[in-house]
Amino acid sequence: MSVASASTIASIGAALVVINAFIKIEHKSWGDILIIKKTDFKDYKNFLYKIRKRILNVTFHIWKINF
DSSP: OOOHHHHHHHHHHHHHHHHHHHHHHHHHHHHHHOOOOHHHHHEEEEEHHHHHHHHHHHHHHHHHHHH
């Protein structure tokens, strides 16, 4: 087995352990964790909106200072 294969297997194993721990702590199922739902897109949209708003505020503030 090559070093790359061993590293890949170890990474997958670690990810499975972390996901399994999260599932037990949060009392969720594998499907809840791995399947993307419409509500997830709402969360991403809100997150991106907040980032965009923050960037525009900083940009406007810098522009306002320079002129």
